[in-house]
Amino acid sequence: MRGALHTPGPLLAAQGLVKRFGANTVLAGVDFTLQPGEAVGIVGPNGAGKTTLLAALSGSLPVAEGRIHFQGQEVTRLDAAQRCRRGMARSHQVPRPFSGMTVFENVLTAALHGGGFSGQEASDRAADALALCGMLPVANRPAESLGLLDRKRLELTRALATAPRLLLLDEIGGGLTDGEAQALVHTIQTLRGRGITLVWIEHIVHVLVQVVERLVCMDAGQIIADGRPDAVLSNATVVSAYLGGHTS
């Protein structure tokens, strides 16, 4: 199914996305297009709507207005599980491993239920994702015993086990030491090498720009800049809304 749906054109095209929480308009008509193989960073001040955009794209939050196409097909009304089986996977800002399961069982569950694989193929997907993310040494440990870096890696590994074409990452660098963040960058670059398209929300901009070649800045539910990272980071509107005069 994942392969059969691939058509020429953008991998993802979202038009006019509107999301409200009560009187608070959190996405105010967002247009966002992704080409296959791109790696795009999303930055912006707290409350800008970044996580909400990711949730709207992945199907975990319904939008009030707008349309989303993935691989040429409309997915606006599909839920997160259905979008995941079409090749869209999301990691969460706060890692959500299943406690009471080992790391391997967590990843296998993602391959089975998130990816829709069965039997040997699910096991192979899980093992491949564990190897790619450097998680084989901890595969038999209880998920709740992991430190922060490995919990973040487990989020990534679980998303990867669903065999995504598009990976949506939400602040997986937060709280890591510089060395740990570099290890994460290395892992994510490996995923890029496999042709996975990436959208990554991250406040640690110097880490983010090691991976992405396009940066989107959001503020107050809108995209205020979109382009090459150096151009976006020196954009006067971005500096005033997000960077507060600092550009590193």
Ligand SMILES: Nc1ncnc2c1ncn2[C@@H]1O[C@H](COP(=O)(O)OP(=O)(O)OP(=O)(O)O)[C@@H](O)[C@H]1O
């Ligand atoms: N489930 C919810 N119910 C009500 N309001 C919400 C909900 N989720 C988010 N919001 C509000 O929507 C706005 C945007 O939140 P969102 O988490 O998308 O921002 P963000 O850019 O990801 O911020 P951060 O960088 O702090 O994670 C905020 O004002 C937030 O309080």
